[in-house]
Amino acid sequence: MLLEIEQALERINAVCDSLPAQTLPASNALHCILAEHVYSDIDSPPHDKSIVDGYALRAEDCTTVPTVLKILEEITAGQVPTLTVTSGTATRIMTGAPIPNGTNAVVMVEKTELPNEQEIAIHEVAPRVGQNIMRKGTSLQCGQLVLETGKQLRSIELGLLAEIGRVNVQVIPQPRVAVLATGNELVEAQNKPGAGEIRNSNSPLLCGLVQAAGGVAIDLGIGRDNVAHLQSLCAAGLRENVLVISGGVSAGVLDLIPHVLTDLGVQCVFHKVNLKPGKPLWFGKLTTPQHECIVFGLPGNPVSSLVCFELFVRPVLQKLAGKSFCGMQMCHATLTTEFVYRGGRRTLHPAKFNSETKQVTPLTWRGSGDLFTLTHANAFIEFQGDARTLTCGQQVNIYLF
Ligand code: AMP
Numbered sequence: 458m459l460l461e462i463e464q465a466l467e468r469i470n471a472v473c474d475s476l477p478a479q480t481l482p483a484s485n486a487l488h489c490i491l492a493e494h495v496y497s498d499i500d501s502p503p504h505d506k507s508i509v510d511g512y513a514l515r516a517e518d519c520t521t522v523p524t525v526l527k528i529l530e531e532i533t534a535g536q537v538p539t540l541t542v543t544s545g546t547a548t549r550i551m552t553g554a555p556i557p558n559g560t561n562a563v564v565m566v567e568k569t570e571l572p573n574e575q576e577i578a579i580h581e582v583a584p585r586v587g588q589n590i591m592r593k594g595t596s597l598q599c600g601q602l603v604l605e606t607g608k609q610l611r612s613i614e615l616g617l618l619a620e621i622g623r624v625n626v627q628v629i630p631q632p633r634v635a636v637l638a639t640g641n642e643l644v645e646a647q648n649k650p651g652a653g654e655i656r657n658s659n660s661p662l663l664c665g666l667v668q669a670a671g672g673v674a675i676d677l678g679i680g681r682d683n684v685a686h687l688q689s690l691c692a693a694g695l696r697e698n699v700l701v702i703s704g705g706v707s708a709g710v711l712d713l714i715p716h717v718l719t720d721l722g723v724q725c726v727f728h729k730v731n732l733k734p735g736k737p738l739w740f741g742k743l744t745t746p747q748h749e750c751i752v753f754g755l756p757g758n759p760v761s762s763l764v765c766f767e768l769f770v771r772p773v774l775q776k777l778a779g780k781s782f783c784g785m786q787m788c789h790a791t792l793t794t795e796f797v798y799r800g801g802r803r804t805l806h807p808a809k810f811n812s813e814t815k816q817v818t819p820l821t822w823r824g825s826g827d828l829f830t831l832t833h834a835n836a837f838i839e840f841q842g843d844a845r846t847l848t849c850g851q852q853v854n855i856y857l858f
């Protein structure tokens with residue numbers, strides 16, 4: 458009996474765990490999950506500051522319109538006031554500069570007029586005490602808990618970490634994923650394929666999927682279908698957190714990957730799932746006292762690799778990164794056309810989903826080697842069981858990607 462998708466996911470989930478926390482420069486921690494509580498080392502703002510360009514003064518001085526005050530000095534952001542403001546005087550102040558002693562309000566420059574270089578005429582009636590002043594510590598206080606363990610770091614949090622002086626943070630690191638394409642027929646994209654050869658689509662496809670899923674891709678290039686070559690490349694890949702291999706896991710005479718992996722000590726968890734495309738999927742784990750590596754052998758056809766990645770690899774990368782193990786997003790949609798499904802196995806068929814109308818259109822697809830059709834796809838329609846004709850308007854399950 459072949460495993461169903463859900464059973465395969467359960468077995469995968471059961472053997473993978475969040476990676477151990479590491480201290481990283483905050484600049485390398487975007488999207489990572491925080492693995493410590495973070496506290497502020499300062500009050501923010503660190504001083505009472507002006508939030509406008511204008512004049513710091515005593516609100517009680519402004520009894521008439523205009524009130525003319527003597528300008529004591531000018532303070533820009535980064536400077537410190539040197540003079541105390543007394544009755545009948547004011548300090549010209551710029552946004553962000555510390556509030557001078559003796560003042561309790563700032564009038565914005567737009568509400569003033571300069572009769573001469575020494576004086577300022579204030580045209581605001583009865584300024585409110587405290588207006589245009591941000592008090593020390595109103596945003597954050599020294600010692601305050603500002604970010605909690607488990608929080609995902611966005612750009613906002615990176616800015617905040619800088620504000621409180623944190624250049625290094627403890628996070629769950631991004632999983633490192635080795636990508637190995639296999640096949641004697643493969644040539645790299647810059648080469649013209651000779652007789653019997655094709656270009657290697659899977660390395661760029663899988664490296665891109667790894668990056669989009671929040672992993673760091675390590676491209677091991679092409680492995681030839683001989684045991685020695687595959688063994689040395691797989692051994693290199695097993696030093697990372699995850700090894701994703703494409704090709705060589707089916708029933709052909711040169712499908713050597715399962716044998717090579719078990720020889721290297723990788724424990725097979727399952728081989729084959731009830732899925733089209735993607736049936737030959739191989740999954741296992743290497744466990745040594747020092748290191749663990751999750752291993753996927755994906756079938757070589759590019760669309761099979763894509764389907765298996767989206768269904769099974771992406772949730773692993775999320776879990777390793779400290780997030781939840783979450784499969785592909787599923788929903789219901791309405792078929793826009795009749796569709797004849799020639800089934801047997803549970804099938805994911807490329808389709809175009811319209812999220813506004815909730816309608817889905819199956820694409821004319823030539824099978825798992827047809828990556829071109831996938832350029833128009835954003836979903837897979839799920840077909841179950843035996844061949845049948847689905848009618849226009851019928852509800853189907855779809856997986857979004
Ligand atoms: P395999 O799983 O090795 O039997 O390969 C199945 C099919 O996928 C064959 O037609 C291969 O030529 C093709 N294939 C395998 N690897 C790649 C790759 N990296 N890029 C494009 N096609 C591939």
Ligand code: MG
Nearest residue numbers: 639640704705
């Ligand atoms: Mg092959």
